[in-house]
Amino acid sequence: MAEFTDLFSAPLTFNWTLSYRCNFSCVHCYSREEAAEELSTAEICSMVDILAEKQVPFINFGGGEPLVRADLFDVATYATSKGLNVSMNSNGWLLDLAAAEKLKAAGFKSVGISIDSADAALHDDFRCMQGAWDRAVGALQALRTVGLRSTLSAVISRINYQHFRQILDLARDNGVAQVYLHNFKCSGRGFKNREELDLSPEEWKAFYVEALAVKNATTDISISFDDPVIASLPGYAENPLVKGSSCGKLSLHLKPNGDITPCGFIPLVVGNLLHDDFDDLWKNSHILNAMRNKEAKGKCGSCGSYESCLGGCTARAFATTGDFSEPDPHCWK
Amino acid sequence: MTVLKRNPAIIWRVERQREAEVKQALAAGDDPGERGTVLLIDSGTMHQLNLVGGTIWQLIDGTRTAADIVADLAVEYDVSQDELIGDVEAFTSDLLQRGWLLHG
Ligand code: SF4
Numbered sequence: 001m002a003e004f005t006d007l008f009s010a011p012l013t014f015n016w017t018l019s020y021r022c023n024f025s026c027v028h029c030y031s032r033e034e035a036a037e038e039l040s041t042a043e044i045c046s047m048v049d050i051l052a053e054k055q056v057p058f059i060n061f062g063g064g065e066p067l068v069r070a071d072l073f074d075v076a077t078y079a080t081s082k083g084l085n086v087s088m089n090s091n092g093w094l095l096d097l098a099a100a101e102k103l104k105a106a107g108f109k110s111v112g113i114s115i116d117s118a119d120a121a122l123h124d125d126f127r128c129m130q131g132a133w134d135r136a137v138g139a140l141q142a143l144r145t146v147g148l149r150s151t152l153s154a155v156i157s158r159i160n161y162q163h164f165r166q167i168l169d170l171a172r173d174n175g176v177a178q179v180y181l182h183n184f185k186c187s188g189r190g191f192k193n194r195e196e197l198d199l200s201p202e203e204w205k206a207f208y209v210e211a212l213a214v215k216n217a218t219t220d221i222s223i224s225f226d227d228p229v230i231a232s233l234p235g236y237a238e239n240p241l242v243k244g245s246s247c248g249k250l251s252l253h254l255k256p257n258g259d260i261t262p263c264g265f266i267p268l269v270v271g272n273l274l275h276d277d278f279d280d281l282w283k284n285s286h287i288l289n290a291m292r293n294k295e296a297k298g299k300c301g302s303c304g305s306y307e308s309c310l311g312g313c314t315a316r317a318f319a320t321t322g323d324f325s326e327p328d329p330h331c332w333k
Numbered sequence: 334m335t336v337l338k339r340n341p342a343i344i345w346r347v348e349r350q351r352e353a354e355v356k357q358a359l360a361a362g363d364d365p366g367e368r369g370t371v372l373l374i375d376s377g378t379m380h381q382l383n384l385v386g387g388t389i390w391q392l393i394d395g396t397r398t399a400a401d402i403v404a405d406l407a408v409e410y411d412v413s414q415d416e417l418i419g420d421v422e423a424f425t426s427d428l429l430q431r432g433w434l435l436h437g
Contacts, residue, residue, distance in 0.1 A: 009351075057346060240377075241377070241379045
């Protein structure tokens, strides 16, 4: 898609998995069964150099748990010195006051903590970790104490979709700036456990109608959804930078070994940041260009919302059908 | 006269390839149109600056006054001083109003 890469010479964000290792073993996790060689600090800094050279403004460390890598602070300090805006997502277990101070000193712009329920026992059960909720909330408090912007991420599933307001209240009580209500992805364990965790399309619709109304009426906290399928709803008033999924357009994902995938939920390797020419991958990758040029298949072909929705979440369509262009399985139309 | 600086909340980058293409088109006497050379994101909304705006934006680095910027542009563009002063004034007052620029 010549026009797209003509406008964007590189993505705006790299979601970067430094390690698939994690101190948790959550039932919805996309990456528990993933494995990849990890790179040295020097190699990671070389990748930071490439991203700085390509003027990628944001990197967001995810995982696995970013804090299991002891060099996280050094890497972030280096990336910040190169002008990148650094953030991360964590389960909060290792994020005590001392860690929060180090994150702040390393230049992190914001830190996201995953909390799936305002009910401590439910969160601990979902995350298969006794005490996880207490430490996650403790992490939010530590971030607040050191003055580092915090966000809260909840993956919406059967366990919490009717109780998202309590999650917003929990965020308020802990000085959180922004809440991400993430759509459930059918990848990794999320795919295996989807019968148990995923909502039906009608339930998704009901959830989003309600959550959008709450979002539009809320001024004290920012609420974000990353789900393109909501573009077909009447209450949807956003004007996103690109239509449909932003993966492969505004964002890419880095695996621990430097391999690039369109997003963390699509296991197709586009190339390697250390070994391949990034500009060539960005412009000419068949995978990326297929994602940027989806065709309306199935019911999308006659749908009036296609222009703004572009078939919904490409990762979910691919996970369930093997085809980027099939309709998002969450679609209620 | 105070120096001007960019609002640090604005995320931006120079689209170098486009900048080179636009400069090439101008040198060849072609009309580059209004193609943006600087990409700018303010609270999730994307904007583009054309070549002159993008050049001014890059010069606003917290060390220069508007007069300094005019002097720097005069080296690069074969345009009258008055026209440059008018362009810089119009551009900076618009961006100050939007909150993208701040007085240093
Ligand atoms: S039918 Fe396709 S285009 Fe229409 S809302 Fe559903 S996924 Fe989006």
